[in-house]
Amino acid sequence: MSEWKKICLVNDIPVLGSRRVARAQGLDVAVFRNSEDQVFALLDRCPHKGGPLSQGIVFGTRVACPLHNWSIGLCDGQAAAPDEGCAPRFAVKVESGEVYLDAGELAAHATDLARPHAGPACKKTA
């Protein structure tokens, strides 16, 4: 059985917006809220060039990546055609106005993915 971990209230997430959830290892998890107060969770990383999806514009059940405007489905993490790619999904539970994520997933899901480097750091790694 999965163990649900309480993250925040639904109201802590702006309508048509999102919050980042930091974890012990791996990139943040982005939790999104749409106009119907549904909550979704994806790894905070666009499958295209690793942009932080939590910073994108939320519309319908999609988010537009802030870097190059890829449209990512909040339900399945899939990029809209003809773009191809998928952001890892995280299970979410909403109960009496509180948002829960799966503790196991938070600890271990998609912890291998990283953000691209920028600045002087990218020359060192290149």
Next chain:
Amino acid sequence: MQKSKLVMVGNGMAGVRTLEELLKIAPDLYDITVFGAEPHPNYNRILLSPVLAGEQTLEEIVLNPWEWYSDNHITLYTGKKVVQVDRVKRIVYADDGTEAEYDRLLICTGSNPFILPVPGKELKGVIAYRDIADTNEMIETAKTHKNAVVIGGGLLGLEAANGLMLRGMSVTVIHVQPTLMERQLDSVAGKLLQKSLEERGLKFLMGAQTQELVGGGDADGQRVTAIKFKDGTEVATDLVVMAVGIRPNTQLAESMRLHCNKGIVVNDTMQTVTDARIYSVGECAAHRGIAYGLVAPLFEQAKVAANHLAQFGIGRYVGSLTSTKLKVTGIDLFSAGEFMGGEGTEEIIMSDPFGGVYKKLVIKDDKLVGACLYGDTVDGSYYFKLLRDGRSVADIRDKLMFGESNIGDVGHEGHSKAAAMPDNAEVCGCNGVTKGTICKAIKEKGLFTLDEVRKHTKASASCGSCTGLVEQLLMFTAGGDYSATPKLKAMCGCTDHGHQAVREAIRANKLLSIGDVYATLDWRTPNGCASCRPAVNYYVTSTWPKEAKDDPQSRAINERSHANIQKDGTYSVIPRMWGGETTANELRKIADAVDKYKIPTVKVTGGQRIDLLGVKKEDLVNVWKDIGMPSGHAYAKALRTVKTCVGSEWCRMGTQDSTQMGKDLERAMWRMYAPHKVKFAVSGCPRNCAEAGIKDVGIIGVDSGWEMYVAGNGGIKTEVAHFFTKLKTPEEVLEYTGAFCELYRQEGWYLERTVHYVNRVGLDYVKKKILDDHAGRKALWEQLQFALDGEPDPWFDFEEAAVDTRQFIPITAV
């Protein structure tokens, strides 16, 4: 639940496209049955000419292979012609007795070639040029016979003639008019074309009227041997190809008693006016009196028909404005609108017969109404856009002929002829897309329109300066004409309204929120998309300052976090330095912040400010606070920098105090949001060290006052600002600059820079509003001051600026 039955008669490009669109949005709604008279799956009819010329094979031009039909569970009957439809019982009958019931019927029977009613038209070796069978017959005949005649000097006829010539035949083109392609080209361009084709080996008989076709050839005496003209002359031939035009194929529709007039008459939802269960798209359909024969309009029709078949009931087809952009045997042609000229029109002509270049632009009432280009067509899309927008060209008349590409386009190495480029040459410099990649995508993914190429390859999807090149590539990779566009461009997929209509509705109905706009204008989506929501948010707040409430969730991240996002998700911070002047104290605070927050890069910007790159989002608020300087709005569609030179305070050449003027402008107008970013510059003398000639507003000090320049741009396309007016006092500079900005703020479309705004409305219009209308100018300046009065600095006044500070700190799950 039982699925509804959809039957399609005609297995051609427009019909199958409708099915593709339908399957995309409602894959499970119908059991689909397709009847096709030809024994082939759907193929690209436009590419028959390359097949005839031996450049492509039949397999290569198939658009939907047999598997596509089976994968989508479509029942396909090929080689079966539908001969009867019972509209009462709703049953379709084919010539072999096959029946199919329908709930919805889609008729896409296309068109038939017109056959001249002359004696001998039924002889062997007399054919039309319309389908694979015709093409195969031409290929076979070329193997065994020598002479061919093509009747018709239009596009299709010339392509047939070229193909037969390449297959080794001696070809004569008969044309009843004095010049070739008279419906697409004027007589000068037509003659240039003829000369060039003659050099390649084609023969022409112009003004010749066919009297009869003479038989007696081959062993059975049934093959055509010659063509006889009204003047008594004859030309010997073994093959006659008739390419004198097409007629909508309405035979079946007429037998069903559907109303036909130059095609099957349909309404804006592509339903036949006679029977609402029956739809028709493609060359057989007459919409508002026009049966379109080009691909792009047919695909627009397909989209609308599919949407209705899917029971969404939104979207109307309102007709298309078309241009002709053809590729005949390596010759570039483009024409659009009333290129023949006529009463009340003026013409600008550039002719270089030796170089094989001819351009004619037709202007009426200061507007471009027609264009005909031969030999160099890269500006075709630019002229087409001007034509469609219908904007005044009075102010650019002197430059119009040289096109958009002659001035400062960057990003594609100055190429203007796509055909001559090697496959590895970069077409789109923004997204690094080569010619080879684009051509491959067009072929493999079956792309037809500019939009599709943009979506799949990203070519021309960013700055758009290579649009003309991409269109050329589409033209000779996919063939035919793909540049037709809807008359009015919708803002995005969420609505049919254009930017102008939305702006006007917001003003007329006093719409104060995005929700009001979406409700009033019947938006299709509940909360828009990432493209329309920021635009509408800008429109309500700029139209109704202090009344409409800004919605931060409808702003892109940079304007929501008041910093520029970088590729690794960190941000950059650029504090405001009034007029580009700073102090030791400011620099000390910046240096301390760089150390304290371990900011990796410090860079001097082009706008005389300092950029701190790589700031973590968590640190933004503290960096702003530590530095203590105002927001530079370097992240916003707003007034950014005011670049100044040293001016008369220090410079031995300076005539005016440009630094002070710049600071005054900046202090008066900072926090000014606009459709796009806005940059000013002020120079103290005509040496113009502040480069005021490429700014949205450039001010240049002269001994007697200030010169004002507007709508310059140093970006994608270097645009030199237009001289606007001469002013005497700094107060006037503020007033005129402010009024110009406010006009742009009120009328510009979102993401339209001042250069594009002024190009759209015309400089004369802007002069009338600002220079001639004194009361109007003062009113605009007052409106801007009212809008900016008391506006918060988002780096410090979080609440007033609606900055959601929760965004800066992540929630911790540990």
